[in-house]
Amino acid sequence: MKGNRLLSIVIPAYNAERWIRETLESAVRQTYEPKEILVVDDGSSDQTAQIVEHYCDRGVHLFRNGVNRGANYTYNFGLLHANGEYLTFLDADDVLMPQYSSRVIEAMEMNGADIGFSDLFALEGDVPRQTRLYGQPRHPSFRFIFGGEDHTFPSNPDLLRKMILQGVHISPRAIYRRSLFLDCGIEDRRLRISHDWLRHVSFLLHGAKCVFVSEALGYYRIHNAGNSQKDPLASLIDQCRATEIILSEYAHLMSSEEQIIARQMRDATRERLFSHLARSSLSNRQIAMFLIEHQIFI
Template identity: 30%
Template sequence: MSLISIIIPCYNYGWLLAETLESVVRQSYRAWECIVIDDGSGDNTKQVAEEFASRDSRIKYAYQANAGMSAARNNGLRQAKGDYVQFLDADDLLTPHKLEVQIAKLQQSPEVDILYGDMRYFRHGQPDVLARDFDMGDSDWMVPMHGSGIPIIESLIKNNKLPINAALTSRKLIEQVGGFDESLRSMEDWEFWLRCALAGATFQYDATPEAWVLVRLHPSSTSNNRRRMSTSERRMREQIVAKLENIGAHNAIKINAEAIQMLTTVDAVYHTREGHLLTGLREFMQLASSTGKYKYYLSSALYWLRHRAAKAVTKSAAD
């Protein structure tokens, strides 16, 4: 049986880690190892992980000084011995047959590098109430991707359609493309999938319900930090421009440029409105220079400077 390495980075999620590890222990597929990387937690993460490790030798615990999700996953990869890798966030859950279903499909289709399934969200404390989207509605935002090359790159460059927990990934592919970008504090999984696509990896989507992953919604979840995610997305998109140009992915380049323009506009407004004036003005000038729309963006900068000044006057009067 092929060994699957399950890598769980954990930062102060000891209060949820036991439930996550229970979902690992309950897997119907038995040939796995689970590596918990404690990313400098100040809570009971160590105690929870070591208690599970004492009961099941397949579970291992390792500590590192806080360095972020990417560094924790990379640490886990260095210790992993499996033929396939399952990344799992410390607050999420695997359904009982997730590994069994996906490893069987991968072994039937050895040309596939990344097999990913569907996911469902649930609110903390309500594990039986599942929904397709972040707002607990029925919006099916995951788009099936099959194959490799330009079509996959164009699909992924639009937005991230592949939750990190949903996939089972070939270890050979990871060794080929490298681990996660440790300069990114979010969106690191999206950047990783894009590098895989650029390297020619073959993706396959399979919606078998038995292979779902369950994503927990709670106040401290990373997905709630929209501002940090927007900043990381912009940095990630700017970093990948040269790689898209190298392969002549013209439509992907266009899609990416439009997204960067939108994100830069959001950042420029935010920084100007919040009083980071030099940063905001620099971003408005960047937009004007890259688009040639000097009048439009300089007018926008002036508008938000006035908005900032009016807000300051109002606050001063209230004080």
């Protein structure tokens, strides 16, 4: 595909030996050209790096952190070493169909968009499903994000922006124009889990346009070792922090309606956190100390 802009596929990896071969194969087989594939091994103690080394003669570049530094550091390391005008982060357990990058970038260029993503099938452990993250039939784990089974992403960019500001997480496999990171900054290191949602909100509030491809062009893996699955309490805390950052640092970029949406998001996230703590075995005093420790105030 002569004349295309370079795509950087950044794969953060930590103890990913179980599935990273599938992920690497799907990256190497992307039909979009030209592309570069960068794997950042975040201090893995298993065979992740050794597996990746077998792909270095197929255009894969391996970087190694000496110690485990966390997802946002690893994302930023990959970002700062990427050369592409387009960039995507591919988790080391997810799988893209060969045409994913070509179809999404084509849609971005046709619509003058800065962010593009497609629907994805669910992959439960090693079992691929025909249920989807966003389309129909919807996987049960993702029905809540649109308030019901019949909702999907709109084609109108203004409505899409509103949904994302309301807390809807767009695909973690989104493709970005790299210029967005130059204009808006790199990954926020204050967050461990919700940094991707904060990234999308920041980009949209700074004027980025987003496009959605309704065709399912990859697989999002659901398993117990995923950050939000293995520690739902940490995920809720991170979401609370993200909403506070949005209200304190981005309110000047929002309309009055968007500020109301952000406050509603903050209140709803806090309510979910408080409900989670109320169902726990912690005493009232322990809950109060926990909230103070994590700087979450009523």
